Amino acid sequence: MYIAVIDYNMGNIKSVENAFKGIGADVKVTDDPEIIGKAKAVVLPGVGAFRDAIGNLKRLGLDECIMDTIAREKPFLGICVGLQVLFDYSMEGAKSPGLGIFKGSVEKIPDGVKIPHMGWNKVRIIKKDSMLFKGIVSGESFYFVHSYHAVCADEGIISSTTDYGIDIVSSIEKGNAYALQFHPEKSSAFGLKVLKNFMEIASL
């Protein structure tokens, strides 16, 4: 009964692992599809470039594993680039395809604000009954570091937004698939609360 944190060589996995351990989770950091397949819940973290992320996932044969996790409605949590790769494509660098699990694209944050969007910003919860935000009021701050943001074709999956010049999608969810643009593992007590909620969703 463990959570698999997918290690695909995309930065600061340690922090995600530590945050889950900090709240008492049994965590396996792995790139083995079999271990991921047997996990109670799957977390896809990620810091870095979109194209590298997709490239690494494919090379390790993890793209199908993620699609399978989500198709089978196993609890899934994407974080930062782990949210972005779920979409059809990204405009980071040159246009490059994503996993296409959600309809939409990943676009550069429009000019007029400092990029990257880095620091604490308020998250406006749209989906009030979201299990992931249970016990967290709309307007609480979380820690962001990113230059690109998701543009959802299906706005129904957006569970929260954040004002940064424009309304940025700060989280999405559909069924048991959840993803966050911000870093819960760096967002102090409320970030850990989000991770605890995810554990509850996974009945862990």
Add this chain to the structure above:
Amino acid sequence: MISKRIIPCLDVTNGRVVKGISFLNLRDAGDPVELAEFYDREGADEVVFLDITASHEQRKTVVELASRTAEKVFIPYTIGGGIGSVENIREILRMGADKISINTSAVKNPGLIKESSMIFGSQCIVVAIDAKSKTGGGWEVYLNGGRTPTGIDAIWWAKEAEKLGAGEILLTSMDKDGTKDGYDLQLTSAVVDAVNIPVIASGGAGNLEHLRDVFNLAGADAALVASIFHYGEFTVRQAKEYLRSEGIDVRL
């Protein structure tokens, strides 16, 4: 929009906090990790560790510090002091640090900014600048904790660091550091105007009005604070409540 940040700074040598810190129900007030945990609980937005360990043999304590912090502290943290190579940076980031800060090594080898920001991303490369006012006006970059002048103009260097890929400037006024009579507003404001990356102001905080002024008058994105927190004159929460009452957006 992004909140203004309050960042406690801990000076560390051989894995221990340098100055005695006078509060507060901590088992071990000399342990930087325990202090960082305390500041996380108190509402600090980030923590900066500046390692001032002199000898190279002891550098591995920095990596240990990064690793131990990652297990206990769930806000972003930066490690600086004596980091001189891409390998050093890689090791510290891999342990779980969010950013590293480089100072002397960046001046001596500006290519390090470029190389490391390309490999790890600008967001984790902080360039620390120690600046001292010049008699004819302007500010000069100093190294080795303010002992060694470089002849380099601080404003030029901040712009250059941004161009090379720095994600943030940690700007310390050597004139104000330790005085407790307020941040150098002129210097801070000159750097804020010169670059498009966030500027963390450092040196001189003695009361909460100083924090307000560095945000409102100089436009700093973050304020580094040491003694007024370490000696318990104010708590992070008090500082933030005051700033909010002054109309500054902070995370509370």
